[in-house]
Amino acid sequence: MEFKFSDKVSQLQASAIREILKYSSDPQVISFAAGSPAPEALPAQQLEEISKEILAQEPSVAFQYGVTEGYAPLRDEVKKLLASRGCFDPQYDEVIITSGAQQANELSAKVLCNEGETIVAESPSFIGSLNAFRSYHVDLCGVTLEEDGIDTDELEQILKTKNVKLVYLIPNFQNPTGNTMSWEKRVKTFELCEKYGAVILEDNPYGDLRFAGEDIKSIKTLDKQGSVIYSGTFSKILSPGIRVGYVCAHKDIIQKIIVCKQVADVHTTMWSQMLAYRFLKKYDLNEHLKGLRKVYEHKTSLMLGEIKKNFSSKIEYTKPQGGLFIWCTLPEGVTTEQMTDFCTRAVRDYKVAVVPGTAFTINSTDQTRSIRLNFSTPTDEQIIKGCEILGRLSKEMFGE
Amino acid sequence: MEFKFSDKVSQLQASAIREILKYSSDPQVISFAAGSPAPEALPAQQLEEISKEILAQEPSVAFQYGVTEGYAPLRDEVKKLLASRGCFDPQYDEVIITSGAQQANELSAKVLCNEGETIVAESPSFIGSLNAFRSYHVDLCGVTLEEDGIDTDELEQILKTKNVKLVYLIPNFQNPTGNTMSWEKRVKTFELCEKYGAVILEDNPYGDLRFAGEDIKSIKTLDKQGSVIYSGTFSKILSPGIRVGYVCAHKDIIQKIIVCKQVADVHTTMWSQMLAYRFLKKYDLNEHLKGLRKVYEHKTSLMLGEIKKNFSSKIEYTKPQGGLFIWCTLPEGVTTEQMTDFCTRAVRDYKVAVVPGTAFTINSTDQTRSIRLNFSTPTDEQIIKGCEILGRLSKEMFGE
Numbered sequence: 132m133e134f135k136f137s138d139k140v141s142q143l144q145a146s147a148i149r150e151i152l153k154y155s156s157d158p159q160v161i162s163f164a165a166g167s168p169a170p171e172a173l174p175a176q177q178l179e180e181i182s183k184e185i186l187a188q189e190p191s192v193a194f195q196y197g198v199t200e201g202y203a204p205l206r207d208e209v210k211k212l213l214a215s216r217g218c219f220d221p222q223y224d225e226v227i228i229t230s231g232a233q234q235a236n237e238l239s240a241k242v243l244c245n246e247g248e249t250i251v252a253e254s255p256s257f258i259g260s261l262n263a264f265r266s267y268h269v270d271l272c273g274v275t276l277e278e279d280g281i282d283t284d285e286l287e288q289i290l291k292t293k294n295v296k297l298v299y300l301i302p303n304f305q306n307p308t309g310n311t312m313s314w315e316k317r318v319k320t321f322e323l324c325e326k327y328g329a330v331i332l333e334d335n336p337y338g339d340l341r342f343a344g345e346d347i348k349s350i351k352t353l354d355k356q357g358s359v360i361y362s363g364t365f366s367k368i369l370s371p372g373i374r375v376g377y378v379c380a381h382k383d384i385i386q387k388i389i390v391c392k393q394v395a396d397v398h399t400t401m402w403s404q405m406l407a408y409r410f411l412k413k414y415d416l417n418e419h420l421k422g423l424r425k426v427y428e429h430k431t432s433l434m435l436g437e438i439k440k441n442f443s444s445k446i447e448y449t450k451p452q453g454g455l456f457i458w459c460t461l462p463e464g465v466t467t468e469q470m471t472d473f474c475t476r477a478v479r480d481y482k483v484a485v486v487p488g489t490a491f492t493i494n495s496t497d498q499t500r501s502i503r504l505n506f507s508t509p510t511d512e513q514i515i516k517g518c519e520i521l522g523r524l525s526k527e528m529f530g531e
Numbered sequence: 532m533e534f535k536f537s538d539k540v541s542q543l544q545a546s547a548i549r550e551i552l553k554y555s556s557d558p559q560v561i562s563f564a565a566g567s568p569a570p571e572a573l574p575a576q577q578l579e580e581i582s583k584e585i586l587a588q589e590p591s592v593a594f595q596y597g598v599t600e601g602y603a604p605l606r607d608e609v610k611k612l613l614a615s616r617g618c619f620d621p622q623y624d625e626v627i628i629t630s631g632a633q634q635a636n637e638l639s640a641k642v643l644c645n646e647g648e649t650i651v652a653e654s655p656s657f658i659g660s661l662n663a664f665r666s667y668h669v670d671l672c673g674v675t676l677e678e679d680g681i682d683t684d685e686l687e688q689i690l691k692t693k694n695v696k697l698v699y700l701i702p703n704f705q706n707p708t709g710n711t712m713s714w715e716k717r718v719k720t721f722e723l724c725e726k727y728g729a730v731i732l733e734d735n736p737y738g739d740l741r742f743a744g745e746d747i748k749s750i751k752t753l754d755k756q757g758s759v760i761y762s763g764t765f766s767k768i769l770s771p772g773i774r775v776g777y778v779c780a781h782k783d784i785i786q787k788i789i790v791c792k793q794v795a796d797v798h799t800t801m802w803s804q805m806l807a808y809r810f811l812k813k814y815d816l817n818e819h820l821k822g823l824r825k826v827y828e829h830k831t832s833l834m835l836g837e838i839k840k841n842f843s844s845k846i847e848y849t850k851p852q853g854g855l856f857i858w859c860t861l862p863e864g865v866t867t868e869q870m871t872d873f874c875t876r877a878v879r880d881y882k883v884a885v886v887p888g889t890a891f892t893i894n895s896t897d898q899t900r901s902i903r904l905n906f907s908t909p910t911d912e913q914i915i916k917g918c919e920i921l922g923r924l925s926k927e928m929f930g931e
Contacts, residue, residue, distance in 0.1 A: 132756040134730070134783055135696075137645045143790050167596050175590040182586055190575040194770035196567050230630060230796040237794055241666070245537045246646065263794035266641070296535075330534070356532040370594035372801035387536050390543050394637055394663035396630040400800040401772035 139246065139268035154478045161517040164484040165508040166306065166455055168367050172426045172507075174410070174419065178370060181409045185402060193402045199393040201228025201377070202404035208411045209363075209377050217352035218361050218379060225385035229392065230399045232336050232376035235362035236299070237263035238395065239332050239378065242387040243296045244269045251289055251329070252299040253281050255491030255499065257306040260299060260334065269296075273493030276305065278449070280312030283319045290327035298329050302350060304337040304454025307491045307503040311452060314347050321353045330384075331359045339368050339420050341453035342428035357381025365407045367455070368416075368423065373403035427453065427507065434506040434514050441522025443529045448504075455507045458488075462529050465500040469528070474502060477524055483517045539646065539668035554878045561909060561917040564884040566706065566855055568767050569907040572826045574810070574819065578770060581809045585802060593802045599793040601628025601777070602804035608811045609763075609777050617752035618761050618779060625785035629792065630799045632736050632776035635762035636699070637663035638795065639732050639778065642787040644669045644696045651689055651729070652699040653681050655891030655899065657706040660699060660734065669696075673893030676705065678849075680712030683719045690727035698724055698731050702750060703738040704854025707891045707903040711852060714747050721753045730784075731759045739768050739820050741853035742828035757781025765807045767855070768816075768823060773803035827853065827907065834906040834914050841922025843929045855907045858888075862929050865900040869928070874902060877924055883917045 154160055185193055192202075200206065210226050213219035219226065229235040236259075244250060246268040252261060254273025264271055272289055274281040280302065289295060298320070302312040312320075324331050333350045351361040357380060364376035378388060392398075434457060438448055445462035461470055467489060474487040488499035506514060554560055585593055600606065610626050613619035619626065629635040636659075644650060646668040652661060654673025664671055672689055674681040680702065689695060698720070702712040712720075724731050733750045751761040757780055764776035778788060792798075834857060838848055845862035861870055867889060874887040888899035906914060 132758050132781065134643070134781065136642055136787055137648075139645070140642050140787050140791060143787075143794075145786075145790050145793065165596075170591060170595070173591070173594050175586075175594055178594065179586040179590060182582060186575075186579040186582055190579060191570060191573070192772075194573050194575055194578065194772045195570070196565075196771045230800075233794065234796045237796075242536050242540050243534070245539070248537075259794060259797070262790070266791060266794050358532050371596045371797075372592075372594045374796060374798070374800045381532065381534065383534055386545075387540050387543075390545050390662070391540060391666060393545065394543075394633065394659060394666050395795060396634045396637075396774060397659070397771075398774070400630075400774045400803050402802060403800050 139266055143262060143266055154484055157482065160478065160482045160484055161509060161513045162484045163504040163506070163509060163517055164486050165505050167371060167508045169426050169430060169507040172423045173370055177410065177414060178406055181406055181413065182402070185405045185409065189405070193405060197398045197401045197404070199389050199398050201399060202401060202408060205404045205408035208408055212411070213361070213379050216349065218349050223357040223381050224379055225382040226377055226379045227385050227388055227392065228399050228404055229376045229378055230396055231366060231371070231374045232334060232362045232364035233259055233263065234392070234395065235376050235378040236260045236332060236334055238388045238391045239360050239362070240264050240267050240269065240297060241391050242384065243330060249293045249295045250297045250299060251286065251295055252493060253301065253305060254493045254497070255307055255488060255501070256299065256493070257301060257334070258490050261493065264299070271493055273497070276308060276310060278310055280310070280316035281320065283316055283323060286320060287323050290323055290329060295327065295329040297332050298324055299332045299334065300350070301334045301336070302347070303335055304340065304451050304456070306337070306454070307456055307486070307488070308458040309449040309451030309454055309456045311347065317347070317350045318353065321350050321359070325358065333359055333361045335361065336364045336367050337454035340423060340427050340455070342424040342431070344452040351379070357384065360384060368420065369407060369410060373400070373406055375399060375403045375407045430506045430514065431457070433511060434504065434518065437515055437518035441518050443522070443525040443531060445529055446525055455505055457504045457506060459502050459504060461500040461502070465529065467498045467500065470500045470502065473524065473528055477521060481520045481524060483520045485521070539666055543662060543666055554884055557882070560878065560882045560884055561913045562884045563904040563906070563909060563917055564886050565905050565908040567771060567908045569826050569830060572823045573770055577810065577814060578806055581806055581813065582802070585805045585809065589805070593805060597798045597801045597804070599789050599798050601799060602801065602808060605804045605808035608808055612811070613761070613779050616749065618749050623757040623781050624779055625782040626777055626779045627785050627788055627792065628799050628804055629776045629778055630796055631766060631771070631774045632734060632762045632764035633659055633663065634792070634795065635776050635778040636660045636732060636734055638788045638791045639760050639762070640664050640667050640669065640697060641791050642784065643730060649693045649695045650697045650699060651686065651695055652893060653701065653705060654893045654897070655707055655888060655901070656699065656893070657701060657734070658890050661893065664699070671893055673897070676708060676710060678710055680710070680716035681720065683716055683723065686720060687723050690723055690729060695727065695729040698729050699734065700731060700750070701734045701736070702747070703735055704740065704851050704856070706854070707856055707886070707888070708858040709849040709851030709854055709856045711747065717747070717750045718753065721750050721759070725758065733759055733761045735761065736764045736767050737854035740823060740827050740855070742824040742831070744852040751779070757784065760784060768820065769807060769810060773800070773806055775799060775803045775807045830906045830914065831857070833911060834904065834918065837915055837918035841918050843922070843925040843931060845929055846925055855905055857904045857906060859902050859904060861900040861902070865929065867898045867900065870900045870902065873924065873928055877921060881920045881924060883920045885921070
C-alpha cells in the first residue's frame, strides 16, 4: 500500500548521523561520530544507589502517573539552580520538566510557529533541533556562525525582512562547531530580537562542561519580560538515557508547552525525574561538575594535540573551551563532495567514523567542507589511533 | 509581553480533567475522576527487583543514549506478543517503542495529517488523543458511539464526503464509555476504511483487562497490507509512570514515526524499556494478567452494585466487561449545564470527583448529560462511600 504522509514529514529524513552510526555498530570502528557523554563521567554508582532508595521509599510515586508539569520537587530544584544563575525570575518565569532538551526545543517551535513562519538558526547547527523545526514545516533560515557567535548584521537583515518567530541559539560550545558566543554578541542579539519582536530559544546543553576560559552569562539573564526561552538538560551532566530536560520561560509560554507536552507523552518518566531530584539534593553539583570538567579537559586536549600532530597542516579546527565537539575545516578548495568522500573513506576503509558537515547545514544545497569530531565517547587509545588514521588519510587526500 | 502562539495550539486547553483533579489533590476528596491503574495491581515489588538487576548488570545501557526505534530486546518481545495475537505480520509490519501510547497516537496523527484534513473519532472519545489531534489543527469529526461500537452508516457518510486520513478507535472497554466494539462492526469498519482509503488507528490500552465475556480479535488481525496502525501500552498492565508504549504498523509508516520520535524525545527512557523487557522475560504475563483481572472484576462489580443500590433509578449506566470506566447517563431532559452542575456540586460540596461528559465531546458545542466514573483508583471503602454520596445527590437533583 502507498501511504500519503503529511507535507511536514514527507521530506523529513532520519538524521544523517544515524547512517554513520550504522557503521559504528561494528565494534572495530573507532567512533568520533557520537554525541554521548564520556562513559567515565556518568555517575552510574550514585544513580544506582539513589534508584534503590526511590523504589524502596516511594514506589507508588515512581510507578503511577505524574503531572505533566513535572515532579514538583525537581521543578523547585531546577528553579533554584536557574535563579542562582540569573536565569529564572519568579515574577514572570515558570519551569516545566521535559523528556530531554530535544522535547524542550521541539515544543517551543510547536507552540510558537505556524507552517511557513520563520525560525532562524546558526549555520551550521544541531541537526536534532533543525529536524524538529522542519517537522513543523517552518521556513528555516540560517545565519553565518563566526568564532564568537552569529553574524549579527546578517541576523538584523533577516529580522527586518522576514516574520521571524524564533531565533534558535546554542551559545556555549555549540554543536557542531564547539564555538562560544561572546557576551557582546549575546547582548546585541538580544536587543535585535527585542526590537523586532522575535523570541530567542537559548539551548544550553553543554554550558556546565566549561573546562577553560571564563563563564559567559546566559542570554536569559538579560531577559526582563520572559521573552527568552531557556532549555537545559541533565543528559550531559547526569545521564542521557534517563531523558530529563527542562524549559524556563514566561508563564504564558510554559502554559502552552504544558498543554502540548500533555498530548505528546503525558509526563516524563517519574523515576528519571526523581533520580535527578535526589542527585541534586544528595550530592554537591559543583563538586560533581568539577570532576566532569577534568575528564573533558583531558580528552579535548588529547584530541587537539593528536590533530595537531597528525592532520594535514592545511586543515583548520576549533579549540573549544568546553562541550563535546571539535569542528575541522578541510583546506580551501575542497568541495562538499570531496569532504563526504573523506568521511566515507575514513569509516569504510579505515574504520574511523566522523560526521560530515552536511548533517548540520540549514539547506540541503548548502556547501561545506567541515566535519565534526567528538572526543567524549572514545577512549584515550581510540583518540590517538583514530587521529593517526584520519591524519594519514588527510595528508593523502589534501597534502602534508 | 503578549505572545502570539501558533494557530494549532492557541485554542488548545489543558484537559478539563485536570481542573477536576485539582480538587482531588485535597486528600479528603474521593476521586472517581482519574484513569490510573489500581494501586494494588502494580507489580511494584517485581519491578523493584528487576530494576536492581538492570542497574547492577547493565548500567551503561540504562544510562547512555539508546536508539530511537527502541530497546531491541523489548521490540522483539513486543513483536512476539503481537504476532501471537495475530497483530504483527513480519512481511510488512514493524514496531517502534514509544513514550506511552499517548505518543503513539500523537505521532500517528503527525505523520499522516496535514492541517485541515479529517480525523474521525468515536463520539465521545479519549480527551488525550482528541487534544493530540487538535494540536495538529485537523478537522476532527465524531461518529456516534453505540453500545456495540460506532454507527457504521454514519461513518460511511463521512468517508464518502470528506478526505478522511485517520479513523481513531478504542475498540475494547472504550474511554470514557467502557463500551466494546462487536466483531461485526470491526469487520464492517475495516472494510469501509479500506474502500475509502482511510487508515485506522486502533488504540488498545485496556484490551488485556477483560474480566468477563469473550475476547474479540483486534481490527489489526484483519489487516493484510499494514493499513491499520495498532497502539498498545504497558501503562495499564505494568506501570504508567515508566511511560512505555508501542506502535505496530506498516514499515513505511513506522519509518516516518521513527523520524518524528527522534525529533520529539530522541528515545524512550532506557531503564523503563529494560524494565518492561525483563518483566516479560522473567514472569508469566498471562498469570500476571489473571491477577489484574481479579482486581478489576471485583472493583467493577462493587461499583456497579453500589450504583444500582444508591443512584436515582432514572440514571442509566454501562456495564463494562473490562477496562477502568463506567459511563453514567443522567435522566432524559437533563441539560449539559445541569450535568456539569451535578459534577461541580459533587466535588465542591460533597468531595466526590467525577468527570463531566463534556471532557470527551468532539466539538465544544456538543451536548451531553453523561459522566465518567473510574473504579480502579479508589479503595473499596471509597467506592461505597462515594456512590452513596453521588446517589443521594442524584436523587435530590433528579428524583428517586
